[in-house]
Amino acid sequence: MIKHHPQLSLLKTYCAGELPASISVIIAAHIELCPHCQQQVEALTAKAAKDTFTYAYVEDEAEQSEFAEIDFASMIDDITLDDGIDEIKVAQPIELSLNQNTFYLPQVLRNLELSSWASLGKLSRSRVTLEDASLHTSLLHIDADGSVPEHTHNGFEITLLLEGSFKDEMGEYTKGDFIWLDGKHTHNPITEHGCLCLTVSSDSLHFTQGLSKLLNPIGKFIY
């Protein structure tokens, strides 16, 4: 049962197409797993459409005359000259084999490349090749009984649990949970049976406790 969802305001911005690509991708991945948010998004999109299309926007006279100059008739002719249609690609399961496990990745990743996996102890990470300024998108796998030492986030980190479960000081998370953390939070995720996450982070993690401060290079690794 999914307990953690993107906030309504975030979903609204998502529907308006106003979020960075990587955040849009991780929300889309959550929606594939979450019928509740899927419904929300349908309603929000219908509302955005209604708001956008209820009024003609061509406002002042200058704009209006520019508008009048567009040759709509020839645009229509150009477009309809070609009778072809665009078929959509059939949705194929995207399989990922990792440490003798098979995972299925969200469809939204279908056209994105994954970098080769880098491992550090029980952590494995692959970058999702999605150039998006300072935002990094990754797949992160933690083997059974693995953990990420207590850390805080310099920027923010969004985690979508694709498979398995983990817990931290704030609770237990299961498949589909969407967790947004920022500098206010400090946590130490532990997984008993292993988990696969999709993450978007804006900055490296920062380890906060004792010896694990020595691990700060891992923070860069995960970011």
Added chain:
Amino acid sequence: MISTTTNNYRSSMKQNASLDGQEIDSKTLSGWLNDIAEKRDKRAFASIFKWFSPKIIGFGRKQFNNPALASELLQETMTNVWRKAHLYNSEKGAATTWVYTVMRNISFDMLRKMQANHEDTLSDDIWPLAEAQNSDEHVFADHLMDKQIAQYLNQLPDNQKQIVQGVYFQDLSQEQLAKNLNIPLGTVKSRLRLALTKLRQHIGADND
């Protein structure tokens, strides 16, 4: 409601837009989309175009603050409406919602291209224009030769069997079938949908 000073320009704007938004009901709009999908109806397309173009241009100006880009958004959006209308499902939502999705997707890719010169077209993966179910029919086709399915096929009413055989065994397009059988394309589609639903129920029941 409208002050007299702006009355003139409002009414001329109305002429530009040809059809005022409020007066077109959503049934008419989705009817036009279906006509584009099923009959490649250019008049329906021109009507859709006239209704949406001032709104898309207006949205584009807000997004890009540039008339040429707003015009590009219009051209690209309407091209997609023409080429992808078959992905619209009137049972799933209003025509305005679907056209908005098409426009928002193009605008997103255009902005991404402007900001960092990314040539990718991620938007249709983030916000699919059609339900994933639309592809079931194709996936399903791979298994259709299965003997058991052939049996179920025989249990279908003749008019549905005819369509399934035409599409999956004789490789006819739905348009060709409609022509051959002298029935509307919409009928071909709905019979096919019915038949596949029934077949799937059988198969699902056996796999449980």
